[in-house]
Amino acid sequence: MIRFDAFLVALLIVLVGASAVGVISAQHEARKLRNAFEHEQNRAQNLDVEWGRLQLEQSSLTDHRRVEKFARERLNMTSPQPGQILVLEDRP
Amino acid sequence: MTRSPKAVTFNHTPLLQLGLPQWRARLVLLVLLAGMGTLAGRSLYLQGVHNEFLQAKGESRYARVLEVPATRGRISDRNGNLLAVSTPVYSIWAIPSDASQITPGQSRQLAQLLEMDVTDLNARFAAGRDFAFLKRQVSPELAGKVAALGLPGIHQQNEFRRFYPSGEVMAHMLGFTGVEDRGQEGIELTYERMLTGQAGSRRVIKDRRGQVVEDVESIRPPRDGDDVTLAMDARIQYLAYTALREAVQQHNAKAGSVVVLDVQTGEVLALVNAPTFNPNNRAHLTGAQLRNRVFTDAFEPGSVMKPFVAAMALESGKFQAATPIDTHSGHLVIGNRTIHDTHPYRTLTVAEVIQKSSNIGAARMALEFTPEQMWGLYTRLGFGSPLQLGFPGEASGNLRPARDWRPIEQATMSYGHGISVTLIQIARAYLAFARDGELLPLSLTRVDAPPQGVRVFSPRVAREVRAMMETVVNPGGTATRARVTGYRVAGKTGTANKVEGGRYVNRYVSSFVGLAPVSNPRLVVAVTIDEPSAEQHFGGAVAAPVFAQVVEGSLRALGVAPDAPLAPLQLTALVPTENGRRDPVEGGL
Incomplete structure (x- = not known):
């Protein structure tokens, strides 16, 4: 009977020790994951900012004033004169 | 009395037979007990009564409150073309008393980066104030270069700047925002409530290297401004x-x-x-x-x-x-x-x-x-x-x-x-x-x-x-x-x-x-x-x-x-x- 008690205590001590190690490693893991999460969140934010900048750039590049200038000066385009317009009608 | 080595009993060593008075032993015991009592009392006090204060003190060594910035909503036309966008910029500011350690060579470098006059810059350092803006709303690239100089007393602050890609074409319709990103004219003012975001804050725990390891609580979640879609084509x-x-x-x-x-x-x-x-350059505006x-x-x-x-x-x-x-x-x-x-x-x-x-x-x-x-x-x-x-x-x-x-x-x-x-x-x-x-x-x-x-x-x-x-x-x-x-x-x-x-x-x-x-x-x-x-x-x-x-x-x-x-x-x-x-x-x- 005494031997059994001693065995139980020893087992519990081992289990408590294992649990303690488990808690520590879980905590460590949680911190690592949190760190990674923060990192990704930062990255997402930076990408968002980048996206905004790219949209801004797109808007600037497609600005009507710029497009018209290019069309007229580089491509020598002009607005069609009345005689040059042909309307195709969609008759079923 | 014959004494054989086997029969030696030290109890009877005359040296040990001092016959010390009983009270001395009791005194020692009492002193020891009092010491222990003091320790127990102190620990009880710290653990029980003073606990909260100490916890907070301890936490303040590694817990930080972070600002979570919110962006202002975008304005687009009816077909989704962006007309007004906020992007992050930085303001460079200085604590003049700390900045006094900057060498003349460094301040020339800084002035060159910020496109400022060196004398003007030094004048700002010399001014007896605690805080001075050096330049507001600089691009993230430039802010990075300034940070790389690692000058003492020079700091940066995150801000937003509004850009209007279509410039003067939509100026009256859109209006504009001030330096604090608040609407001052046009749609920016009319829809200020919708467009403006609300910065949030959260408490985190940082480790030795300044990395966030635990999210303690969200004090106020950030709310980004809503986008506005105009009727305009x-x-x-x-x-x-x-x-x-x-x-x-x-x-x-x-x-x-x-x-x-x-x-x-x-x-x-x-x-x-x-x-x-x-609206992107409002330096010389007339009524x-x-x-x-x-x-x-x-x-x-x-x-x-x-x-x-x-x-x-x-x-x-x-x-x-x-x-x-x-x-x-x-x-x-x-x-x-x-x-x-x-x-x-x-x-x-x-x-x-x-x-x-x-x-x-x-x-x-x-x-x-x-x-x-x-x-x-x-x-x-x-x-x-x-x-x-x-x-x-x-x-x-x-x-x-x-x-x-x-x-x-x-x-x-x-x-x-x-x-x-x-x-x-x-x-x-x-x-x-x-x-x-x-x-x-x-x-x-x-x-x-x-x-x-x-x-x-x-x-x-x-x-x-x-x-x-x-x-x-x-x-x-x-x-x-x-x-x-x-x-x-x-x-x-x-x-x-x-x-x-x-x-x-x-x-x-x-x-x-x-x-x-x-x-x-x-x-x-x-x-x-x-x-x-x-x-x-x-x-x-x-x-x-x-x-x-x-x-x-x-x-x-x-x-x-x-x-x-x-x-x-x-x-x-x-x-x-x-x-x-x-x-x-x-x-x-």
Whole structure:
């Protein structure tokens, strides 16, 4: 009977020790994951900012004033004169 | 006593037989117990009573409160083109007392990066303040370079800056924000509540290397501003901007405005003023540039009011489109005043009064009604009260109460003198002709379902007046230059003398308000040119071409099928004298 008690205590001590190690490693893991999460969140934010900048750039590049200038000066385009317009009608 | 080594008992060592008094042992015990009691008491105190304070102290060594920035909403046009975007920038600031350690070489380097004068920079360091901005709103790249210098006492602060890619084209519509990213004008101010975000904060635990290892709590979640989608169509806005700018330059005018409305929904598709400004660089702004004249300037509209009077006349049944009106060969005496038509006619039909823009014809029609009836019409059309679109500084115009009207005033009001309106009001009122007699509330933001309209004219009358207004642009009318290839258009010219110090002066506001295409109207376009000073000043010559240019491009951009043959027009540009001869001078007070 005494031997059994001693065995139980020893087992519990081992289990408590294992649990303690488990808690520590879980905590460590949680911190690592949190760190990674923060990192990704930062990255997402930076990408968002980048996206905004790219949209801004797109808007600037497609600005009507710029497009018209290019069309007229580089491509020598002009607005069609009345005689040059042909309307195709969609008759079923 | 024999003593063998085995029998040695140390108990009997005389040295140990000191016979110390009992109290000494007890004292030691007591002292030890007291020491232990003190420790226990102290630990109880720390653990139990003082615990919270100590916990907080401990946490403050590694817990941090982080600001979570929120961005301001974006503004886009109806097709999703971005018109205003906030992007992060940095402000560089210094703690002058810390910055005193900076060497002259370093400060030269810094000054070069920030494009500042070294002496100016040193002056800021020398100033006895705790805080000094060195440069606000610099790009992230530049901020990175400054940080790389690693100078003592130089810090950075995250901010947002608003960019307007379309620049001056949309300036008055969008307005702008201040350095703190708060709306100050235009849509930015009107929709400030929606656009503005709310920065949040959260408490975190950081490790030795400054990395976040635990999220303790979110104190306040950040809320990004909502995006605003305008009713505006960037293509039409650009067309209106170009046309207006050219006209203002060509006629050497003081100012000008254009408004384009969607007939089906009451949306404001374009809104342009000249002169304008660049919202991205507001260093040298004048009040004239900032004025959003479409909303803030009430002017005497002149003859563009005549179609309303004609509609009232037809609605009553007292007049038909073909009813002849005696126009007294150009002079009509009312009380002690005389009103004139510059191009006299003996009689004109109601339709011709509109086509030729006869003041006397309009006055004769108006005088068949009581002042209350006319006041009621103008009020129903929205004159004299602001549109309540929430735009800053909107004028209500001036419509005096009917009981004060003398007959001469009622007569002049029929052709748009003695009453003042804003361009947006008159454009909205013309919706009644475009929508077969119905008025809509206007909207600056995109509308999905058209709102409920209010009927002001019967459909028959609205169509009849529309037909009259079409004759205005046809040969024999006052605005042949408003015609557009491929589309039938209708409208009315206005040329009003300006009032200065209560007197009419020889300066003019030329206007044209019209709709297109006539068979199934899609657009109402209103144009004013303020003080055209180069040779011509008639609405038909100055404002009508702007109308034509805007309508032609806009209808094509919207993909509206032509309702007229695409034959080249006999443009009056080929017969330049026609306008000068045919245009009756208006505003003959």
